[in-house]
Amino acid sequence: MKGWGKIIKEINYGRVGAWVSIGSIAVGLSVIVGCSAAVTGSAVPNESQAAAYQSEVSISVAAASSSKAAADAAEAAFTICEEAVSRSKNDVVAFNAYVDAGNQGATDLRAEASTAASSARDTASWFDAVSSELPAELSGLFDELAANLRSSAAVIESDHSADEINSISDASNSIRNSIFEECGSL
Structure with a gap:
């Protein structure tokens, strides 16, 4: 009979499991039915929260745009600085070719002077x-060097x-050094 007792216990456990499952389904259905009922009133956005959110988005977009513009400006300035070094x-x-020609008493000093003056302009x-x-x-340093070069x-x-x-x-070299220092801080 011990075998039958074990079988009966398993059957009882099976019935309990079935009842628990049926109960769970009933509770689930009642929650679904309760949540699907219509709610009275009208959907209205919270105006102060919407305005605050729009303000935050606008500030964020402006900051991102400003950062990109600053990075683009710095990159453009750096490119100009590189060209300034090459042109200088x-x-x-x-x-220096003009100065060397003058120091050596070269016969083509006027040609070297013309080349140096043209380069400066x-x-x-x-x-x-x-x-x-x-x-x-x-920008101020560039303008100052341009005026100095025309004087040169x-x-x-x-x-x-x-x-x-x-x-x-000496004045040209001093201004160039200031430009290169300023370019180095970009």
Whole structure:
């Protein structure tokens, strides 16, 4: 009989399980029916929360746009700085060739002077053309160097003393160094 007792117990457990399952289904259906009933009233957004959310979104979009614009401006300024280094190098080479020709008593001094003056004017024109695309401090330095280069060209083409040429050269070098320092901080 022990075998029958075990079978009866299993049957009883099976009935209890069935009743628990049926009970769970009944509770689930009552929750579904209770949640599907219509609710009275009208759906109205919370205006203050909607305004606050719109404000936060606008601020976030503006900040992202401002950050991108600042990054683009810094990249553009850096590109201009790289070009300034290249153009300055070429201008200094032309100026040094003129100075070397003068120091050596070269017969083609007027040709070297013309080349150096032309280089200074061309470089000044480029600095003038791009200065408006730069931050204020750097733009001012570009304008200052352009004016100095035009003065250098006039001095080179005139009768001048060694002191005059050295003075204008020192001023150019000082301004260039300031530009390169400012470019380095971008």
